[in-house]
Amino acid sequence: YEDAIIMSEKLIKDDAYTSVYLEEFELTARDTKLGKEEITRDIPNVSEEALADLGEDGIIRIGADVKPGDILVGKITPKSETELSPEERLLRAIFGEKAADVKDASLTAPPGTEGVVMDVKVFSRRDRLSKTDDELVEEATRVKDVHREFKEKETDLLMQFHEKLGALLLGDEAPESIMHRITGNEIIKKGEKITQEMLETLESENPDHLILPQNDTYDALRKILRDYEKSVEALHMEHKSEIEYMRKGDTELDPGVIRQVKVYVATKRKLQVGDKMAGRHGNKGVVSNIVPVADMPYLPDGQTIEIILNPLGVPSRMNMGQLLETHLGLVARKAGIYVNSPVFEGFPEDRIWEMMKEHGFSETGKSYLYDGRTGERFDNPVVVGYIYMLKLSHLVADKIHARAIGPYSLVTQQPLGGKAQMGGQRFGEMEVWALEAYGAAHLLQEMLTVKSDDVSGRTVIYESIVKGDNTLKAGTPESFNVLVKEMQGLGLDVRAECEAEEY
Template sequence: NRALMGSNMQRQAVPLLVSERPYVATGLESRVARDSGVVVEATDSGTVAYVSADKIIVSKDGSVPNKKTPKTDYQVYELRKFMRSNGGTCINQKPIVKLGQKIHKADIVADGPATDQGDLALGRNVLVAFMSWCGYNFEDAILINERLVRDDVYTSIHIEEFECGARDTKLGPEEITKDIPNVGEEALKDLNHDGVVRIGAEVNPGDILVGKITPKSETELAPEERLLRAIFGEKAADVRDTSLTVPSGTSGIVMDVKVSSRKETKQTKMSANERRKQLKQLQDEFEEKKTRLTEDLTEALSNILLGEKIPLDVVNVQTGEIIIPANRKITKTLLRKLAAAYDHIEIDPSPIQIKIQSIINEFSGKFAELDLEQERDLDRAESGDDMDSGMIKQVKVYVASKKKISVGDKMAGR
């Protein structure tokens, strides 16, 4: 029960600005970091050819690959930068290898959130005194040094998501715009021409993130406005400001903005026949992409197998068919059959099997991505759109803010 409580409390830990490995460890830190999937492990041995904040390239000879370099001779590791987790914390991967460094398979090349040199690092190594201090640390209270707050020792980055949508109302459509009535230039300085805040802007409570106007109903108009409208057909003042603003208690820097618009109204009122045609077209496009990817896999296999002989049978485990018989000269046709059944083949363990499997593993990820994309696009086409009905435009704004340790935060548990 204590182990369960301890592990559940460790899940509540937020990643700090600077992670630090524990001096007193259990020995499981590295295993936990690997199993959690937040660190990046090397898939093959080699030498680091290129390192930047968001990408690591490892090649066999340490040289930066070009277009002619076979894909089996190098690995590219794309790092996740400043992404928002479901808990609102910041997911950021940092490289821990240097240019020219030799690495082995399964070595950790990049740290994730709350890890340091590949080890789990949930807290900081600070001096702790078990003593009473004028009753301030009564029962479960902890007294901390001011410097821990001032020097950002226990500071974390949190990313908050704010959402705003323009809908079609009975009185007319809402509009996301910079042209907002009765709002000064100072309040609009960080908005772009579409009325959405720019990335990198520093925002504080009350600042406008997305400018939005909504049509007013007759009942909301003042008597003099109704008179003007009746006489001149005045329409300028019959909108109200419904902009998305930063709530109180939140401040930070805008780090990302995502804008999605509804497809044309014709799309949503499509007949069943037209929708069937669209689905067929989408399926044909994906079949073409899959064929091209299979051809790329055939080419990659050709580099090591074309014209060679394998002393073992290559079998399709699903059908039981022998795709390439043992000691048969390998042709392009046989390789195409092998590529088409890439996820159902079986070869007895051997050096050539390792080479074939490494190429297939590289491509199986691409096939999986394509299948996922196809499923997502077909679902979207069948449902007509990926936004709520009545929604014209949707804007998501991500604001990153630093949170210092404050009263009420849990320092330790168990």
């Protein structure tokens, strides 16, 4: 109760603590021993309604609303004949071979995911042998288009280069002679009028092979030549990588991966009860109630409080900084100034109290508040001011979780833990002590056997509940067998013996 935070509904309406989260979901199609996995819209035993937002390629469209369980990317994977269930065998007998050799391995939105698809990225590796004739024809057409675009860009660059050179030198007298570094020939003589032929000779030469004297004109010429050389080189590299990508696809994919799809889902989260918040002094807490503005306490001038914190959280932790921040925030707001208060050389406390007096506040920094529900004044004055409060990335919507029957650990046969594994709630040592203290024997037995690692018992209890016979027959927990095997591994002969009771 100490660290509870009460928020005004006004902050929620103003979207003061609303945040947008971008979540990435990834699916890969691999080349398996049984055959290639395929990303497709044609998924067996899935209704048309579930495929409504998928495109022709089996990938969800951008802008689609996503709810838990929705298909983001459709994928089918080959399966061996031995995996057929009785229902599938029946369907095969009725409808023939259709969709018999593949199973649904689609990427679906996990529990608790709601939002809008913001972006989709597809990475693929292209193998020439695996391409169809149509794909090869399409590739050849695209390569031609890329070549044409490249030639157009190259021509544009050359034209711009001609224009710049002509504007700089054509028709002018050469301020100095230009020599060829390797042959020693004089390309342009000093004082000579520069013609188009001379410019063409300059264009054909490598800038590094020219000896250009230091002056403004030749410095500009040197820059034009270098810029053109860099631009042409960059254009060639871009063209080469584009052609290579068309032919080979993404070469950075892991071995065996044919295609990879990444789907980005944006989720808008408003502040709600259970979200974690904190100030700047380690004063963290959980939002316990969101109260209508009319019910929040208000100052004598009618201004309502937006956040209420519990004062009992301050003395034991000795983080008085939050109180000084509250006072300083109040007077700084009134004075219309911004205050920078670094650690160890912060704003002097005396100055805060001086400013309090200057701006007509109480010397204690406290004000009387009125109850928003009754209108009556509270008996004692309360510290009121402005502080920084942050919403932390521990949202209750991401943490809420429930499990019925789910996955179990292979060794101990106990339920797994954690939301990601659809795990159960751990009933630990101290919780066992609590039930022992209450004398809740049947509840305790249930917790330690059929709700945990009594493999046969949990099947039987499930059946008995279905039949309406709510009785418990507990067996031996699997963890006991693990302990026995562990001790046998140490050379201790441990056996569970059962003696018939004599009456």
